[in-house]
Amino acid sequence: MIPIEFYLILSAFMFISGVVGVLTRKNAIIVFMSIELMLNAANLSFVTFSSFLGNNIGQLFVFFVMTVAAAESAVGLAIIIALFRNKLTINIDEINILKW
């Protein structure tokens, strides 16, 4: 049986990759994908603990997360399309209208 640490390390690795992606990539689509990656890392942790602790509520949560992620990706992609129509770019360095 594969020990629990392996799953958790994989999950942490996925999460870190997501964070680094969000923080460093300039393309909004990539940033968006990185966020999805972080969500899935969390999902993996949920499933792992659910399985090892024999508690089904963790798996139930994963469905919730996936539903929310699906809805969120629909809205997020729509926002990115709207951004592109207005600015003709999805490079988030150039979308800095929040600046002073």
Place this chain on the structure above:
Amino acid sequence: MIQLIYLTVLLPLTGFLINGIFGSKIKNEKITGLIGSGAIGISFLIVVAAFFETLALPAEQRQHIVTLFNWLSVGSLNVSIAYQVDQLSLTMALIVTGVGFIIHVYSIGYMHGDKSFWRFFAYLNLFIFAMMNLILADNFVLLFLGWEGVGLCSYLLIGFWYDRKFEKSTTSDAAKKAFVVNRIGDFGFLLGMFLIFLTFNSLNFNEVFARANALNISTTVYSFIALFLFIGATGKSAQIPLFVWLPDAMAGPTPVSALIHAATMVTAGVYMVARCSIIFASAPVIMTVVAVIGLLTALFAATIGLVQNDIKKVLAYSTVSQLGYMFLAMGVGAFSAGIFHVMTHAFFKALLFLGAGSVIHGMHDEQNIQKYGGLKEYMPTTYKTFLVAAIAISGIPPLSGFFSKDEILWSAYANAGFIYWFIGVVTALLTAFYMFRLLNLTFEGKHRFDAHHVHPHESPSLMTIPLIILAVLSILGGFIGIPEIFSGEHGNNFHGWLEPIFANAQIRLAHYGSHTHFEEILLMVLSVIGAAASIFFARYVYLKNQKVAEHAASKYKGIYKILFNKYFVDEAYDKIIVQPIFKTSESLLWKITDVKLIDGLVNGTASLIDFVSGKVRKIQTGVAQTYAVVMMLGIVAALFWIIYSL
């Protein structure tokens, strides 16, 4: 009726409110005039009734206090709206409501056709309201309310014709001058009040005077109180050094000059000194100051009056001079003689002003006496009454001015010394001279006006009847105060009436040795002969031999110029006080304190915040990823904190 004395305060207030609020809607001079005069007339009747009621009582029961309600109650300070009815306040109330009523009636004729007729009567009633508060008050605070109230009305009425020119500026400037100069005096009065409260722990007249009489307090304290109160009195009663506002106050309508600036308000200072007689009597140094200031003012103003050409200006300086007499009386301890002169002066000076008003009315607003001449054939009633007043003020027996003025001169001689009497008599001679100069130039001699354009006419009976009443009072007014040497064992009635008020003060005063009746009669005869000679001299100079006056004016050009320009007092005040204040205000207060210091502080605060935020705002990069980094670092820090605290 004594218990109803508060009506004499409320009725003028009611008249003010009715005329002030509805006056512009009524648009009927008869109704407005009736309300205005009626309120004062009824007040006068109430005062008369209260007077006779008081007169019927024995002397020691003549003081009543009518309390309406408690006004202020702070710590140990208790101030009521309470009116004191005693011999002194009744005398003043009779003068104010009586002469006030006559002048109200006269004003109906004088102000006929004025676009702000109702406003005039509203102000006049407000003035009587304030003046009645001043004289009937039973404590210093209520007195001060009236004191400021009459100052306000004076301001409003001097500037009544605010759109008219007056000398080099406007009537509003004259009004402002009166107000500001009065404020200086009021400051002294306030200080006096504070010191009284500090010393006697009360502001109620009866308590303060009883404690002043009983307690043993150092003369220095008394001197300061008396000095501060006297500074207040010099402001209100136009004495040196604060007399400069009164001549300018002539910018107001003539009935105002008669009522406020001759008969009533300007005597408020004299009344206040008389009311506080016990305090003044306890400060001998200040008594001397009062006497000297009064004497100097009397002489100083009389010399200026000699050469003025504006009919109202002459009367204004005459008023200042006569007020000086009243203060001389106060200063030598002849309190009741001073109040007596307040009364007779109210009669003849109001008459002089109203007569002048009648002349100005008939001459279409011309006020220069050099442009009058020979008016007696056009205005016989005005001429006769004016003549009566001129004789009265000159001190010719048996008219009222003689009795009061002579009593003051005698007291000055008996209590203070020969020099006081001498300067007083010189002033009296000057007074007789300038009054008859005025009379002769106005009513006698040849016409000096353009008869084609100016058609002098007698005033309507609404104006001449008040003149006649005042003339009768000027003739008979003196007989209530016949000096003791003539009236025999009864003594002086007026003195006897006021005696209880000043009894405590008289005990404190040190009098010089006694004087014989012979001296008194000798001095009296001397001053009467002098006044008569003065009158004939004025007649000679201005009717028979006009060259004398011109000759004197050119020969003593320097003196004439100084007198004509009123000793350059206004100019000196302007140079010494007004200009430095203006300049300091402009350069120091405005350009440095205000612009640099205050604005600098305000703007500096804004600049500081601007500078700091300029640095801090660099945090806001607008790049979403920067925010994400910060958020992430925050989460990591929070996690560490949670984990380590487990």
